[in-house]
Amino acid sequence: MNFRGTFRLLFLSTLSWLSVLELMIFLNSTFFEDLKELICKPYKEKIGDYDVGLRSQHWNDDRIAKLLREQVRVHCLVYLDQSDYKFGLLKAGHAKRSWGRRCNRLTIVDQRKITLLEAYRRTYMEFHNELDWLLVVYLDSYVIMENLRHMLAHYQPTEELYFSAHHAFYIYAHVGMVPTTDFIFSREALEQLVTRNCLQNEVFFRECLKRMRRGPSEDLLPFNVPDEVIPFSLRQEFWLWPCAFRAVYDNQSWESCFGKAIIFPYCRAMSMYTLEFVLYHLRPYGHVNPLPELRSSSLPTAVASRPSNDRVARYMYRSVRIICLVLTWQRNYMGAVRAVSETWGRHCNRVVYYGSSSVTILPGLEIVGLNISDSRSNLWGKTKAAFRHAYMHYGHEADWFYKADDDTYAVMENMRHMLQPHSPKTPVYFGSTFQLNNHVYMSGGAGYVLSKRAVKKLVDGVVKHCLPGDKGTEDYQMGECLRELHVKAYDSRDIYGRHRFFSLTLEHFLIPDHDEDDFWLKRYLLHSSGTGMQCCSTYSISIHYVSPYEMHFLETILYKSRPYGLIAGHPPLKTSRKRGLGTQQFRL
Structure with missing residues (x-):
């Protein structure tokens, strides 16, 4: 073999090895993973029928949360879209067994059998004496009920008032099939919707809402941004994106979003139970969370602020x-x-x-x-x-x-x-x-x-x-x-x-x-x-x-921010009595 042939063979061999090396680097890159998410057919969450059970925390002080539950009565409507015919009822059941346990009453609405507007009317007719507020959320939502009651405690249910948050549909979110809007109606607002003939159809409903006062709704985490600004990641934990977007693009602090959030949209069923564990059970030993002040004319007593104790x-x-x-x-x-x-x-x-x-x-x-x-x-x-x-x-x-x-x-x-x-x-x-x-x-x-x-x-x-x-x-x-x-x-x-x-x-x-x-x-x-x-x-x-x-x-x-009214306490340290670190610092 002459010199030219040897050089050509060596060059082609080197080029082949470099190509293989480049391919291996590409296959192990985050860009390749993102490309797979973009090209592959989007898939939805797998929803199974399981029960994680209940658990109590002996050292918690939840007196304020219980007081608010009595004073701010919330009826929850969790609704299914017609596209949720396969697993919608199953997922709604997970919502009921997780955050839904803290509603004063919860109703699941299957829109294959009844329209959402008709569900509003029936709820008013049957339960208007038992509720102060009506919460309406899609089955992908996780609601921190204590934070919701804390917000609503500043308003009177006799006001004609509502809150709303629109959540766009994202094909790669692994949850949901349609854009949705979550609502909170005061008892008076619900009564006006029923008595003013606002529930005939969506057109009448929207027109009536225009004449009502809409309260500040940012803590419901509305999310309606172009698909292009959301990277191809976190598809299974899409509920993080409303706060992540605010932190990255709006320069909002993580604490102000996560700490005040009331509704996390785009939640998988499994994520609901992870949130349950983190919000209500997991805690750092020796750190007692703070409690912000709550003063409202709609409550018989004021709640004084309490600093954190670490x-x-x-x-x-x-x-x-x-x-x-x-x-x-x-x-x-x-x-x-x-x-x-x-x-x-x-x-x-x-x-x-x-x-x-x-x-x-x-x-x-x-x-x-x-x-x-x-x-x-x-x-x-x-x-x-x-x-x-x-x-x-x-x-x-x-x-x-x-x-x-x-x-x-x-x-x-x-x-x-x-x-x-x-x-x-x-x-x-x-x-x-x-x-x-x-x-x-x-x-x-x-x-x-x-x-x-x-x-x-x-x-x-x-x-x-x-x-x-x-x-x-x-x-x-x-x-x-x-x-x-x-x-x-x-x-x-x-x-x-x-x-x-x-x-x-x-x-x-x-x-x-x-x-x-x-x-x-x-x-x-x-x-x-x-x-x-x-x-x-x-x-x-x-x-x-x-x-x-x-x-x-x-x-x-x-x-920094537990569900409002919940003080996560701890058993005393074994050496605490000798060092003046007894149980009293864990009490309200």
Whole structure:
């Protein structure tokens, strides 16, 4: 073969390999995932018939919420469109068993049998003496009834008044088939609609509304923006987009939107139960949420404001010191890393981000560039290097070291609550306990926390006792390594056997029969989880696969704005009596 032929063959071979490499990079890119969402046929949520059960919280103080339920009586109408003939009634049942339990009365309206306008008339005729307000929402809505009553308490039901929010239809939202409008009518407004012949048809109805006063409705989260401005992501959690859009495009704070929201549209049935757990059960230990003032002429008594009380949380912050090691990729610095730094990362005693480069435009963040490429196959090497760096530079200021991914959300107060009885001088670690080939290890996605003694053993013995190099399954190899170093894996479940670390989203644990029997999680979990609301600890610690938007939602709900009138309390810390941190700070 002459020189020209050899050169041509070499050139074509190189070109082919470069093309294959480019294709592999493209297939692993977020752009390819977005393109799939755009091209593939949109699919709707799967709605099953399941029951997550109920759960109570002994330490809650809900006296204000109960008072408002008596004083602001809301009749809820949850309606189905004719296009919801397959699973509409099933989903409406989930709405009834979740947020609908807090209505004074709830009626499901199937528009194949009765029009919505006729349902208004019948509701007035049968229940007008039992209601102050009529709430009308589509079955995709999740309503925080306590926040709704807080808003309505400022108005008189004898006023001719209504509120409304339009929600456009988005083909990729995985929920709904039609654009919808949610309404809230005062008793007087409903009476006028009935007696003025406004319910004959939609034309008459709209004309009557023009003559009524419309109250401020922004907290119902109306959403009617062009499809083009919404990225092809979060399709299964589309309920986040109204607040995300306001934060990104309208420069509104996350807290002002998530904290005051009354209706979350575009909710899947499974999302309703996730919201139930987060809003009414999950809480950071030692942090008592604030209660805004409520003064209204329509209420017999005023509700005084109460500041947040984090005295116990601050004590735990000083006494159980945790450094957080967040493994990330450079492309995630502006998204995931920024979200972690603005949310749960603030509750670490120190948070350090480990990627391939320390170059960033984000001010005030401690990003360490490791000499390891950003690849999933290199996570083992990246994790070893991160622990070594953290121990060598910050070991003197930490008792525990928590490793997490940049799509993990952690409630650090709950981690301190779990770790408080244990000594950092004991070589132990905690996490979501997996088992493979009779070997126990902790899930990498949920994160795991090592005592200072365990990290010292890891740093000193990693070369001799652990898999060399960067390649390897990070969490499994860490378990094997720590076992060789005689570091014990402790059970992280609470006293009721409920899990506290979650390697997947909460719905995998909350929803009965969410996954098939042969799903990998069931094979790997050492301890099976409970079913429904009994799956997860009130003081859960970490959740994997949390988007930046969800992080802001969790941060707002857990620390700043609970459903109005609900004070999330806690049992006392075991050492609290000696230090003046008794139960009184958890009482109204």
